[in-house]
Amino acid sequence: MFLAKTPAVIRLLMPHYLWKFPDSNRKIYLTFDDGPVPGVTPRVLEILRTYAAKATFFCVGDNVRKHPDIFRQVTDDGHAVGNHTYHHLNGWKTSDKDYLSDVEMCRSVLPSRLFRPPYGRVSRSQASVLRRNYHIVMWDVLSGDYSKDISPEQCLSNITNNAGPGSIIVMHDSLKAERNLLFALPRMLEHYASAGFHFEVIDEQKLRSHSL
Numbered sequence: 001m002f003l004a005k006t007p008a009v010i011r012l013l014m015p016h017y018l019w020k021f022p023d024s025n026r027k028i029y030l031t032f033d034d035g036p037v038p039g040v041t042p043r044v045l046e047i048l049r050t051y052a053a054k055a056t057f058f059c060v061g062d063n064v065r066k067h068p069d070i071f072r073q074v075t076d077d078g079h080a081v082g083n084h085t086y087h088h089l090n091g092w093k094t095s096d097k098d099y100l101s102d103v104e105m106c107r108s109v110l111p112s113r114l115f116r117p118p119y120g121r122v123s124r125s126q127a128s129v130l131r132r133n134y135h136i137v138m139w140d141v142l143s144g145d146y147s148k149d150i151s152p153e154q155c156l157s158n159i160t161n162n163a164g165p166g167s168i169i170v171m172h173d174s175l176k177a178e179r180n181l182l183f184a185l186p187r188m189l190e191h192y193a194s195a196g197f198h199f200e201v202i203d204e205q206k207l208r209s210h211s212l
């Protein structure tokens with residue numbers, strides 16, 4: 001079953017993860033996972049620039065190694081970056097030792113205190129170690145851009161029906177998501193910008209000010 005909105009009960013059961021910001025003002029936190037990827041990431045950067053929107057990119061370490069110029073463009077544009085492991089590992093299927101060393105390997109190419117587990121899957125023991133050095137950032141709105149069962153229009157409405165002040169939205173700057181992403185991103189930006197929303201990065205200062 002696909003749930004665009006993370007149920008409140010899940011957020012309550014895992015209070016140590018960041019699901020959304022308790023903002024009452026009009027701010028939205030866009031996040032892009034799995035890049036940097038040639039073609040897709042530069043296109044995303046271009047669209048974000050048009051709306052003066054800032055976002056947070058959870059990068060795969062191996063992609064940063066392969067595409068350092070695109071990665072540099074992401075940070076040069078003023079976006080935040082976070083760790084998404086080096087090899088996009090599933091925490092539920094990986095030993096703690098291998099998982100944690102893969103996260104460290106990613107850190108060697110991309111220093112950041114933000115971490116998002118691939119597939120949202122991280123075990124309790126892995127998370128308890130990671131929490132010493134990282135803020136674990138989840139989401140409250142899943143666009144479903146990566147799914148071939150979701151149309152571009154559905155992807156857009158997954159966002160616009162569910163995101164509000166303080167929301168953290170997940171999208172993917174990947175080839176798999178490209179079609180839905182490039183349809184939904186400019187339209188969601190237009191939708192929320194015309195309603196007076198701003199798009200901001202998730203950074204440490206922001207996390208500290210909410211004591212997260």
Ligand SMILES: [Zn+2]
Nearest residue numbers: 033034118119
């Ligand atoms: Zn991912």
